[in-house]
Amino acid sequence: MHEGSIAESIVDILKETKKSNNLSKITKVTLKIGIMSGVMVDALLFALDALREEEAIIKNTEFEIIESNVKAYCILCNKNFEFQKNEEIVLLCDECNMPLEIKEGKEMEIIDIEGE
Numbered sequence: 001m002h003e004g005s006i007a008e009s010i011v012d013i014l015k016e017t018k019k020s021n022n023l024s025k026i027t028k029v030t031l032k033i034g035i036m037s038g039v040m041v042d043a044l045l046f047a048l049d050a051l052r053e054e055e056a057i058i059k060n061t062e063f064e065i066i067e068s069n070v071k072a073y074c075i076l077c078n079k080n081f082e083f084q085k086n087e088e089i090v091l092l093c094d095e096c097n098m099p100l101e102i103k104e105g106k107e108m109e110i111i112d113i114e115g116e
Helices: 005-020 042-049
Strands: 026-034 062-068 068-075 079-083 101-105 106-114
Touching: 005 026, 005 042, 005 106, 026 042, 042 062
Parallel strands: 026 062
Antiparallel strands: 026 106, 068 079, 068 101
């Protein structure tokens, strides 16, 4: 379960952010996770909850997850594609069978940190 190490890395980033911005606490963290990132959102939230007992910095922090769909592009046809979470993802253009270039959907990033 690599979500545990991801959760620990998030906490490390929050500690650095808290220190460098002279915050007393972190109140909310918004994460953007692509559906092709390989990160299981439920497992990540479980790992963050498990860390609350040992990491005072996230004891009362709200975590918001924004899952991003896969957005891809065919460079030959100049056509855009978007695939939803429970949809079959076929990375071939339905016009020319050219492999699609993925533009979004593989990311895992912190997009916002709120604190006091």
